[in-house]
Amino acid sequence: MKSEMSALLSEVQRAAVDTRDVVARDFEEQISDYLRLAFRVALGVLHNHEGAEDVAQEAVLRAFQNVDRLRNRERLRAWIVRVAWRLAIDHRRADDRRKRRELTAAGPRLPVGAEELAASNEFERSLLAAMDALPEKLRIVLLLAGIEGYNTREVALLLRLPEGTVKSRLHAARKKLAERLQWIAESTRHG
Numbered sequence: 001m002k003s004e005m006s007a008l009l010s011e012v013q014r015a016a017v018d019t020r021d022v023v024a025r026d027f028e029e030q031i032s033d034y035l036r037l038a039f040r041v042a043l044g045v046l047h048n049h050e051g052a053e054d055v056a057q058e059a060v061l062r063a064f065q066n067v068d069r070l071r072n073r074e075r076l077r078a079w080i081v082r083v084a085w086r087l088a089i090d091h092r093r094a095d096d097r098r099k100r101r102e103l104t105a106a107g108p109r110l111p112v113g114a115e116e117l118a119a120s121n122e123f124e125r126s127l128l129a130a131m132d133a134l135p136e137k138l139r140i141v142l143l144l145a146g147i148e149g150y151n152t153r154e155v156a157l158l159l160r161l162p163e164g165t166v167k168s169r170l171h172a173a174r175k176k177l178a179e180r181l182q183w184i185a186e187s188t189r190h191g
Helices: 002-029 031-046 051-066 073-106 114-120 120-132 136-147 152-159 163-190
Strands: none
Touching: 031 051, 031 073, 031 136, 073 114, 073 120, 073 136, 073 152, 120 136, 136 152, 136 163, 152 163
């Protein structure tokens, strides 16, 4: 009985090692796709290429280091999206804190050509601010479907949500975005 248990345990351990090897091999074959996906998600949050590259590399590295913990390999893409999303948000928050510290240390400054500077980037800033103001669950759906071009079925698979939920969140995100941009346009005209 004891030798049977020992043999069974050895067999289970070999199978676990074989499974990890297969998962790691699959991961390595698709790493460039995962990097592009993580980069696009991070870019949607950070709005700058350098930060998005850093976040994408970190997200894929974390995913690779923990790929053997993943129970369902079909959900790897969704997992990488979530890791990249969270890392990008953390990166943006850290960057915002750093900028606030630098501004505080630099003291007050007089704006040079403030009107021209404000007018040149007003819509882009307004759009980014309106997107950033959206709740995270709406923002990620808008980012993946509206900006990255995934269809609702693909977004549902990536985020592990029902397709109907994705559609309703996308509708709500677009509506809130339109309302926010309308409010900004009206305040600009009247102000």
